[in-house]
Amino acid sequence: MLHDSMGRRLRRPWHWSGVAAIIMAVLTALFGIQAGLSIAAANKPLEHEVRIIVEGEQDYNISQGTVDAQLAGHPVRSSIPLTLVLTDRWLTGDELLRGEVPENTIILSSQLENLEQDYDDPQFSEQRFDGAGVDYRLMGSEEELDDASYDIAGSFTKNVSVGHGPKAVIAAAHTAAVATGDTTPRSMLFWFTVVGASAMITAAFFARSLSFRRRWSSRHRRLAAAQRKLARVVLDLEALEATYYATAESRRPQGFTKAWSQLQQLSLSLARREDAVVSSVFDRKNCLDQTTNILLSEFETDARKLTSLADSLMGAGSVHADLAGTGSVFDKLSTPINDAATKLLIRLENAPGQMVRGTDIEQLRDALGSLLQAARGNAQHSVAVQRWAAAEKELAQAAHRIIGRLRHYPHGKRPTVEPLDESLDDLRATLGLGAASAKGALHRLRVANSMTRAILGDTLDSDRQESAPKPKKSGKPAHHKELVRGTSRLVKYGLLAGLLVASLICAGLVVASLPQAPKATYEGSGQGMVLQIDDKAKLVDESEIRRYMHEDFAERQDLLIAVRDAESYLEFTRIEGSEYRDSTPQSVREAIWRIKDEYPDRQDPASGELDGDLTIIPLLITDAGDGIMPGLISGAVISGEASWGSTSGWDYGSIHESKYPAMEAANAAEDFAVVLKRAGYEKPDYNVSLLYWMLVFMLFFSVLNLVQVVQYLLGATTRFSRFSRGSRSVQRSRRKLEQLALGLEETQINAVAVLGASSSGRADEAGQRLFERALMMAWREAEELSTMTLGQRLSPGYERRTAHLAQLVELLGERDADVARRAKALVVASRGAGGDAPAPVKLA
Incomplete structure (x- = not known):
């Protein structure tokens, strides 16, 4: 609890960034809790099962029975109650575009292309669209509604195009469950980015708050130190008054009385300014501005001046009030004089011949003894100052006579005379003595020492130490301080740079360990592939196919190359002005399903689905010997980001005739190998580069946060203290x-x-x-x-x-x-x- 001089409580100023940091810290903790709950929920099975209703007459062996049989073994789960209706009719514009369907329902049309209608026809039908109609209440926006409709219909179409029937419906139901599920992110990576961003903001606010607190604490410590000095000065005044009034007025020197009155006036002025400085330092808006700093600096300077003056008056008071300890006061004045005189006597006594008369040396020694005796005298304090002043004058005269004798001797360059110390002038003034001057004993003794050294050289050990070359300093004290400050700043920046580099490395390791979208490597040779060729005419050679293979299969995969006559399975049409031929979507679809039906022993009798480890690659050979690959027939279900390449043949009837049939088969096998790697892979809803940088800054600022929290506990909390x-x-x-x-x-x-x-x-x-x-x-x-x-x-x-x-x-x-x-x-x-x-x- 801090109080001013009137007893009013002072509240420590606060900065808005501290409140913001606390709020952001709470939000970060809440984000962390939500992240834990979301990740835990992601590991639990979803609550509801998707209902699938099959309406009308369906192709591709799709019926309510075959779909239910597939659901029994592979149920589709969703976070909300959901019904998928597969219908053989076209959809209306309201159903497809605006999602006006029964609640929690998705209507999927098994029609593969829109119905072309003549608007002038009186029998015009509203039902003319293929695709999926999604309940608009399940989606957050029109854009999300369109995306969900496209993904669900595309999942069904892609799987039908590779020979699936009931499984295509199951795949569409799975896509619908993902597209309409709980929008709360459950990805650990997503929450890493959220918590990381929150931690960065928290760190920024903490840094600003701690900077404010450190700067204010520095000013508060300066204020407290100055207040202590002022309190000590006031205390010295009371003690000095006790000795002052105990002394007869006739024994009070004028200089002492004047200095004491000056100290009273200055201390009173400083005490009156104290509340203004305290109020300014504790003012939240102005505590760190330049005006407050100026007021505080002036307050500190005056407090130091008063402390120095009070020490001088206290020492002089012990003399004027006849108190014990007078010698300790005079020792401050006599110590430098005694040192200078002793050195001079040693030099003169050891000098060859008679440089100075013996009587002059004896007079100097006697004057020094008188000065030291006056400094240690305790009998008559009332005359102590006069005795000491007389002894100092006598010593100055003796030193002056010696200087006159030394001038007759030749000498070289004189060493620099040490300047007089002005710090004792206040004490001399309060004792009634004049300020130290060039005519005083101390200065004259130092001049005599300098002249003696110039004549005789360095005869004392202290002289040789002073003359010895001193190691060069790195710079002036101010420069040294700047160097220390710069080094400290460099170390600080170096630690921050090291932390940033460590964060870059750690974030890179984390991102590198995440599942990445598989890509074609073109480094394999078809390993893991068990290749069968159904080619009665022997038109395709297995070695040729393997020669063109540049991908491997992670697990064993059976591939069947079904070589057929192109003219028998496709309907060709000539493209006007081109040597290439085209076909129709219906012809391509019928060719694919016709080839599939030619292998009934490789299908499930109930659902008509191929075995999961079998893929048929139809290779149609034209009369000219060219190869056409209209599509794939596979037991694997297409999911996630997996794609079989172009479905233009299925959708538009587009075909490509290649001069290298074996290469076409190899390319199809390569595509299938990549698809198997991508099966089930879902593209993350975040940018990997953004994730990397978010992880970098999250790690960087997390460490800074930890350091700042420790600083905050050490520098801002008193409860633990x-x-x-x-x-x-x-x-x-x-x-x-x-x-x-x-x-x-x-x-x-x-x-x-x-x-x-x-x-x-x-x-x-x-x-x-x-x-x-x-x-x-x-x-x-x-x-x-x-x-x-x-x-x-x-x-x-x-x-x-x-x-x-x-x-x-x-x-x-x-x-x-x-x-x-x-x-x-x-x-x-x-x-x-x-x-x-x-x-x-x-x-x-």
Whole structure:
């Protein structure tokens, strides 16, 4: 639970893509459930059996009895109640074109061509169409109605054309069951594409949502860090006020008072801007825009400035209030001076001859000792700053005299003098000291060191280390950061490219394993074919037929070549202006069925169907020795996408006379071999190329989805974080803070009663306010730790912060009579909140 400074609850902003991602994820799950149900339903037998009614006088040995006999052994099942009526009459236009037939009924005409009618004839009949009339209520559109009518009629015609009778009716019933069945896709491949497309959309929305969440979380972390710094500054103000009012006004340096007033004003200004920045960061519409980023950046910059100024004032305050630890403050100033002076003394003492008079060296050593003694002095804090300033001035004068002596010696190029560090200027100002300058002790000592090195060379180990050639850097820090960022981006893109390649390979393997429409290979030699030739005149040779064969049979297949005289079986007509002859559909049909009837011993006595493993290839030889192949007669039923090639002879009477009869027979056998491979194969209702790319992207985005879900759980969920390490410690600290908040009012009353409003109690009153400020800061820290995500809680810094919070809460729980002593301990304990490195500040 996040709150602003007024206690109002802040709601984490959300992006519309997150809601869309959740909706798409639910839809994807529903699609997956539907896919499972559809695939399971596809493995169960259909609920209904198709009724077949035979009406009128039928040819091709078709009757109600023969059809029922076939149905008994091979029932046709459908997802809906369905009746197929085979009639010997023609259909009306309403039946064929508009599907106005009885409900759940299909009327199939056994007529093979439309009835030609004269519209001027008064006996004009509406019944003049062949084909199939399908109940329009079974189809979704007029186009689907036409397609179903064409497929059902074509299934019947194709099978009759190869010598089937009752089986042709059964094939038409099977086609009708498929065409009018449940439109819900049951193909596993179809559902792969649907679920894959849904997963892609889900991944896109998830990516957008996670990008928004990551960017906002980054800004929120920046805001929380700046708020912690502001809370610490306010806490430092209260602690500083406690020591400030405990010090006589005459002992307060002007620079310290001015800096403290400036810090109060700046912290007040920053506190007033805090709510505006918080509102902007938590505003859903504007949280990521440029204006919010500018406000947050300025807030962060000012918070860092205040933190640095507060550290300087806190160190100076320990001096002006006569508190212990003054030496640690002066050590910050004296350490670089001591290093420079020590190096100079070593160089001068080891120099040959008398470069500098011994008295000058002794004066430098004595001045350095005075400075170090002033830095470590703890007896009279009221004069500590004056003593340290006097010692620094004396040391600067000694260094200046040595520089004057060194100018008389010839020297080469002087090493670069290290520039002064301005980071300690705030601390010098609050102590009442002037800013570091070119006339100061530190700069003059560094100049003297540079001149000595130019005269004597590198006499110290540190000099040789500095002069040693350093390995060349790959670039400036900014360039290095760009290189790291570019490398990280390159690795990211490389992983994505690897995932895409893996998806391409996996999708290719899946598509390659799917059943493909068989094609002619033209690589065989007729293996598996048992060839019989019924040729009394010996006009065709088996070796010739096999020589032209370029396909094999997967299983044994009996083929019978029935060689007959063409003029005895066909009626020929001359095509005007051509040397080729033609025939009539009726003549071709009669020739095929006549040849079939010549082999009664190879037929089923009841149905008149050929044996399933026998195919007769009629080969008609003309008087000129040419070969004509009018069609096939087979026991195999044509189904699915299987086709015997052209049925133009059956439909139009078209024939082809070939000079190579054996080649015609071989071509017919090749066609039959391909048909057997395609028998039962149904063309999928999807594009294979589209399926391939859908599988590619489905696999690609499925892995991305998995990664993003893990990121979402680690970066967007706090419920699971309750079971992470350190969580119990945070919960215990929150409960103790609640108890402290309930007892805060009683604490305030007791403090006023004991301390009163006298001037002597102002420091303790400030300490009480310090306690309240520390309690507020602990609350903020506890809230931030409680709302951290699981991924953030797994970082090594989380456990350290929880331990620090527990220490701070324990200290807040103490009820010392000395409010000021508790205030001092709270200041020290509060250092390090939020993961910041504790500042080395000591208080009495």
